[in-house]
Amino acid sequence: MDNTAAVAHPREAVGLEEHTEHTFLPQHRHHFETEAQQREAGTFGMWLFLLTEIMFFGGLFFAYLLYRNWYYPAFAVASNQLSVPLGGANTVILITSGFCMALGVWAAEVRNKGFLVIMLILTTFFGLCFLGVKYVEYHEKWEKHHIPGPSFDISEFVNPAAHGITNEKPLPVDAAERTQVFFSLYFAMTGMHAVHMIIGICLLFWLTHRAYRGDFTTGYVAPIENFGLYWHFVDIVWLFLFPLLYLINRHPLH
Amino acid sequence: MSATSSTIVNLPDQSSATLPKRNYLNNEHGLMSWLLTGDHKRIAILYLISITFFFFIGGFFAGMIRLELLTPQPDLMASDTYNKMFSLHGIIMIFLFLVPSVPATLGNFLIPIMLGARDLAFPKINLLSWYLYLIGGTLTLAALVLGGVDTGWTFTTPLSTHYLNTHVVTAATAIFIAGFSSIFTGLNFIVTVHRMRAPGMTWFRMPLFVWSHYAASVLMVLGTPVLAITLVLVALERTIGIGVFDPSKGGDPLLFQHLFWFYSHPAVYIMILPGFGVISEVISTFSRKRVFGYTAVAFSSVAIAVFGFFVWAHHMFIMGVSNYSALVFSLLTMLVAVPSAIKIFNWSFTLQKGSITFETPMLYAFGFIGLFTIGGMTGVFLGGLGMDIHLTETYFIVAHFHFVMVGGMLMAFLAGVHFWWPKMTGRMYPESLSKLAAVTTFIGFNLTFLPQFILGYLGMPRRYHAYPPEFQVLNVLSTAGATVLGVGYLMPLIYLGWSLKYGAIAGNNPWQATGLEWQIQSPPLTENFIEIPIVDHEAYDYEWLANKTVNEVTTVG
Numbered sequence: 001m002d003n004t005a006a007v008a009h010p011r012e013a014v015g016l017e018e019h020t021e022h023t024f025l026p027q028h029r030h031h032f033e034t035e036a037q038q039r040e041a042g043t044f045g046m047w048l049f050l051l052t053e054i055m056f057f058g059g060l061f062f063a064y065l066l067y068r069n070w071y072y073p074a075f076a077v078a079s080n081q082l083s084v085p086l087g088g089a090n091t092v093i094l095i096t097s098g099f100c101m102a103l104g105v106w107a108a109e110v111r112n113k114g115f116l117v118i119m120l121i122l123t124t125f126f127g128l129c130f131l132g133v134k135y136v137e138y139h140e141k142w143e144k145h146h147i148p149g150p151s152f153d154i155s156e157f158v159n160p161a162a163h164g165i166t167n168e169k170p171l172p173v174d175a176a177e178r179t180q181v182f183f184s185l186y187f188a189m190t191g192m193h194a195v196h197m198i199i200g201i202c203l204l205f206w207l208t209h210r211a212y213r214g215d216f217t218t219g220y221v222a223p224i225e226n227f228g229l230y231w232h233f234v235d236i237v238w239l240f241l242f243p244l245l246y247l248i249n250r251h252p253l254h
Numbered sequence: 255m256s257a258t259s260s261t262i263v264n265l266p267d268q269s270s271a272t273l274p275k276r277n278y279l280n281n282e283h284g285l286m287s288w289l290l291t292g293d294h295k296r297i298a299i300l301y302l303i304s305i306t307f308f309f310f311i312g313g314f315f316a317g318m319i320r321l322e323l324l325t326p327q328p329d330l331m332a333s334d335t336y337n338k339m340f341s342l343h344g345i346i347m348i349f350l351f352l353v354p355s356v357p358a359t360l361g362n363f364l365i366p367i368m369l370g371a372r373d374l375a376f377p378k379i380n381l382l383s384w385y386l387y388l389i390g391g392t393l394t395l396a397a398l399v400l401g402g403v404d405t406g407w408t409f410t411t412p413l414s415t416h417y418l419n420t421h422v423v424t425a426a427t428a429i430f431i432a433g434f435s436s437i438f439t440g441l442n443f444i445v446t447v448h449r450m451r452a453p454g455m456t457w458f459r460m461p462l463f464v465w466s467h468y469a470a471s472v473l474m475v476l477g478t479p480v481l482a483i484t485l486v487l488v489a490l491e492r493t494i495g496i497g498v499f500d501p502s503k504g505g506d507p508l509l510f511q512h513l514f515w516f517y518s519h520p521a522v523y524i525m526i527l528p529g530f531g532v533i534s535e536v537i538s539t540f541s542r543k544r545v546f547g548y549t550a551v552a553f554s555s556v557a558i559a560v561f562g563f564f565v566w567a568h569h570m571f572i573m574g575v576s577n578y579s580a581l582v583f584s585l586l587t588m589l590v591a592v593p594s595a596i597k598i599f600n601w602s603f604t605l606q607k608g609s610i611t612f613e614t615p616m617l618y619a620f621g622f623i624g625l626f627t628i629g630g631m632t633g634v635f636l637g638g639l640g641m642d643i644h645l646t647e648t649y650f651i652v653a654h655f656h657f658v659m660v661g662g663m664l665m666a667f668l669a670g671v672h673f674w675w676p677k678m679t680g681r682m683y684p685e686s687l688s689k690l691a692a693v694t695t696f697i698g699f700n701l702t703f704l705p706q707f708i709l710g711y712l713g714m715p716r717r718y719h720a721y722p723p724e725f726q727v728l729n730v731l732s733t734a735g736a737t738v739l740g741v742g743y744l745m746p747l748i749y750l751g752w753s754l755k756y757g758a759i760a761g762n763n764p765w766q767a768t769g770l771e772w773q774i775q776s777p778p779l780t781e782n783f784i785e786i787p788i789v790d791h792e793a794y795d796y797e798w799l800a801n802k803t804v805n806e807v808t809t810v811g
Contacts, residue, residue: 037449067505
């Protein structure tokens with residue numbers, strides 16, 4: 001019922017194929033007057049959804065900034081534990097993935113099916129690379145007992161010299177306990193980001209399949225365009241996470 | 255409709271009305287045609303059935319609470335059971351009834367029609383939102399069956415994260431999922447209002463019902479995700495022990511309060527704003543007058559939505575927020591009273607010199623205006639810093655928010671259900687019986703909750719299942735009132751069900767109302783309009799309606 005083409009509209013009377021805003025696609029929903037209205041509504045809906053996502057992550061960012069102010073020394077020391085090369089590599093990987101997605105949107109707009117499929121596969125590939133690097137980082141935290149919970153270990157912050165860390169001053173025990181808040185937020189924020197990546201990659205598999213069928217290279221680009229918005233949003237969240245968690249006040253004690 | 259009505263254009267011609275052969279109810283048949291529908295009207299009916307179900311479950315818990323409080327001794331149930339009763343009453347009534355009540359049922363049904371559109375912008379997301387609601391509801395029932403949850407509806411940390419051994423994670427997941435249902439409803443409404451208006455339907459020609467839903471949708475879209483992330487953090491804290499809210503790890507429980515109330519205070523406006531919309535329509539229709547100060551009423555909805563985001567800390571005056579921020583939040587809280595009062599005054603002026611009739615929706619609307627005013631004024635008391643310290647966590651609070659939520663929103667919901675029942679089903683409800691129900695509800699409500707103001711003022715704390723014997727008289731009054739109230743709510747369930755088969759045929763426009771929804775057949779066609787209307791008049795233009803009726807008669811005749 002939803003997918004019925006708008007038979008009431010005079011298809012033939014419209015004329016040239018180039019006037020895309022006047023052609024009626026099989027994806028045109030019956031309740032929209034024009035295809036332009038449908039496309040605008042879809043894009044607007046997607047932006048609104050991203051707004052809800054900003055509010056979702058906003059709660060986490062708020063908590064992070066609050067605690068960073070309160071427990072400044074603990075946060076500075078704990079953030080030194082994160083690997084800038086790995087985080088930096090991930091930033092590059094994610095931007096590359098976003099670039100491929102942008103090219104994919106362009107490919108769909110110029111109706112180049114082969115290029116679109118390749119770009120979607122590359123986007124997926126780089127997304128998976130990002131998660132792989134994230135796994136390496138998480139694994140290191142696991143081995144060092146820096147995952148919050150009953151087995152959380154503060155010895156490295158109380159006595160850095162015993163762990164072979166020479167450029168870090170020891171923290172008093174109560175301040176070292178606060179590193180747990182940092183790692184709680186680190187895992188909550190990057191974890192939520194990773195969940196969004198995983199959802200995005202699942203959607204990418206489905207979109208690649210449909211792109212391969214040729215769904216998006218006949219003028220109906222809305223799903224690719226809207227997914228592109230989502231994927232760039234996930235990129236941008238990382239572009240805020242990376243400096244906040246990894247970079248600011250990298251070595252304040254020196 | 256028929257040619258014979260040319261002499262009496264002002265009266266609905268119900269004697270000759272017939273049910274239209276084709277409408278959205280009989281367009282397709284079978285269970286799957288309902289469960290997989292994209293039609294906003296059918297989804298509204300699905301929502302109506304599900305929220306009614308949860309309303310009576312939540313109402314059952316309310317009944318148990320009142321029964322326990324009949325006597326000062328804790329004799330009906332153990333204290334743990336009592337905690338579960340009020341927690342589940344709150345969770346079910348707020349997240350599964352009040353939040354979706356008017357928007358997901360009446361709003362879903364009417365907004366596209368009022369705007370002159372064939373459907374909401376995203377019918378599949380609309381259906382998805384109903385399924386998310388159902389999953390959330392099912393998980394809540396699961397938490398209930400598995401042994402309940404006793405955090406109160408506020409999930410206060412560290413109580414919820416460390417000290418309770420009940421199904422907090424199940425209930426939090428339920429609310430997380432139900433929250434997305436409300437996000438998607440809000441998103442759908444906003445896009446529909448922006449992109450789907452019929453030609454000529456400018457922003458200031460929209461009915462006030464749409465305006466108030468638009469404001470509520472903004473709150474849903476911006477507020478609910480914050481609740482979602484808060485509940486995620488509570489669940490993570492409970493399951494794997496992260497330390498964002500846990501004081502022993504350096505977290506701050508007050509942060510939870512900030513995040514929770516950042517959603518949950520705007521949530522009370524999510525609950526009440528759609529009710530304002532219903533009242534605007536009902537008051538205008540039964541006074542046969544354009545709503546006084548249309549623009550002011552429209553913008554007051556938006557103002558409530560904006561102010562609503564900056565008052566959340568008034569829930570935390572006794573929790574150790576700084577005195578200066580408490581001062582600011584107290585001031586902002588009192589500012590909310592201004593747009594609310596604008597609405598009340600404008601509705602009163604709409605009534606002035608109107609041709610008022612007292613059909614059932616109007617009775618409910620009058621109930622709303624009185625009760626909401628009392629609820630709102632006591633809200634100003636509670637916003638005052640000094641009064642709040644005396645009254646917080648007492649039955650005064652309970653009475654205050656029940657006056658707003660039950661006396662306000664539930665009255666508005668029932669007004670709306672009765673008002674649009676002829677449109678939704680094509681049949682009238684029995685008028686005298688429903689008037690009796692409206693009066694019963696009003697009496698029962700006041701008997702239940704007025705004594706609670708006194709109890710709270712005298713110092714009876716909320717959330718206890720025992721109380722000193724000197725409070726018994728007022729508690730007995732309250733429990734007696736709750737019984738009357740229960741009867742008042744059961745009556746519509748019975749007679750509205752009866753009217754589905756035996757009610758009089760309504761005809762297109764039984765109230766002679768001006769909204770676009772009343773200009774189409776009842777029940778409407780699946781696609782609402784045969785031709786998309788071109789709107790050339792303001793909302794609530796009764797002269798336009800009279801002219802239209804005259805013209806219609808001449809063309810048909």
